[in-house]
Amino acid sequence: MKNIIETIEDSKREIAPGFFETRRRMLLLPMLALPVALGRAGNALANQLSQEGSMTGPVPNDTGLLDWESFIKQCVPVAERLHKDSSASGQEAYLHWLASMIARTRTSNIPKAKLGRFGKLQPQVSFGVSYRGTPFFIVEWELEPGAFLPPHCHPNASVCTAGLEGEARIRNFEIIGQAPEFSSRQSFLVRETHDEIIGRGRINTLSSKRDNIHTFQAGRIGARGIDISTYHGPDVGFSFLDISGKPKDSEGRIFEAAWKGQSV
């Protein structure tokens, strides 16, 4: 059973035997690249546009924020101490500490990963590892407009997802009762616990104890962001799920689900 990083890196190699593909950013999200290219003026323009016309709401101003090196220097020592407590409340404290630190970090300064297309998803979903450290590693993701990353679990791990550009809908689920092993195709029940918008300056978290399954649906302009992932127990792999479109219990937001392995 592969873990998330191995799956991402295998995905880059899977394109064709001996053929490596590196996705270019030039054509993707051109509207969103503009503010970066134009610096502060672009940010101001983006802010104004957001306020006036779009649904994304105001976006953070990068002024006075931590650069990447300061983020690592200030975040990691405390994160290492908090990481020692893998209880539910310990993971919550850890995740909210990470979130409070990434919220004050200049997003344009976060290392860019070398992205590779993931699986055969169409519109495309791309991943790359942008930071490997202790106790966390960071996976950058990019969703083309309308792209869908199927639901998947993160056993024994927590994830702090931070939006960088564009917008996606992120939903979290929890397993009700006991789920079968990943190899089983037997159905089980999951409950939707979060349904929210992720975009620049917005954060979603999951821990090994709650909301451990998540799925992404990109909006009309696509989305880019990072997952700050941390293991709080042994790495036992992961699996995607099929979750029924219609809830079995609409009031309780309970759905039927089944594991579907690591391929999409």
Next chain:
Amino acid sequence: MTHEITTEELEIGEAAEIFPGVVVERRCFLRTATIAFGSLAIPGLATAQLARPGDARLSYEEFLKEVIPVAKRLVSDTSLTGQHRYLLTLASYAVRLADVPVPQMRDSGQGAGTGTFIGANPGGDPFIVLHWRMEPGTVIRAHPHTYGNVMTLGLEGEIRVENFEMVGVRDFEAKGTFKVRKTQSQVLTPGQVNLVNLERGYIHGFQASARGGRGLDITTRIREKRETPYLNLSKRPVEIEPGVYEASWGT
């Protein structure tokens, strides 16, 4: 679900009823300032306190002692990012709270019917700590936060919390209908938080599960107090995928 309080208007040691049956007292600044300056003088102390060994839960008093100096340091940045950092930092302490004593409560006045209650735990500064309880199936009507941000913490039971934002420019005095977008729908259980930043997710409403629920609203006033309307929301979204609803302000 918060009625925000102007503690600045109180004299030190003065108590005021900010809600029927809910009394707050302004605490002595010098005492808390001593703690605040003490931690400022030692770089890293505030964060070091955060990193407690093991599954150590905080009592309410320990929580206040640890979080107040940090909150005082962060509260002055009222930008979107500053509020985000402030609320997430409060959350990183609050999630370690053991249960909090239940104060005397009265009807919240914000329910769609009866069965929602609110009180206050003493001691917050620069925030106030409101303590709420919802009976099974009850609803707190959606309302905007225009001058105080909120970190909601679940303590008992289960509540669905929904956050909304106005589409386009915010206007809390808009006449007629306008569009709002649901930015979050979350099941809030003990130890989990929901954040209301005045720039993000600033309208919230609560629906209690069959088990009801109880929790805290840690509220920090950062803007001028003003009248708070309620949100009248269409039953179905007018645009399903972005989750956009037609709405109007009401009383």
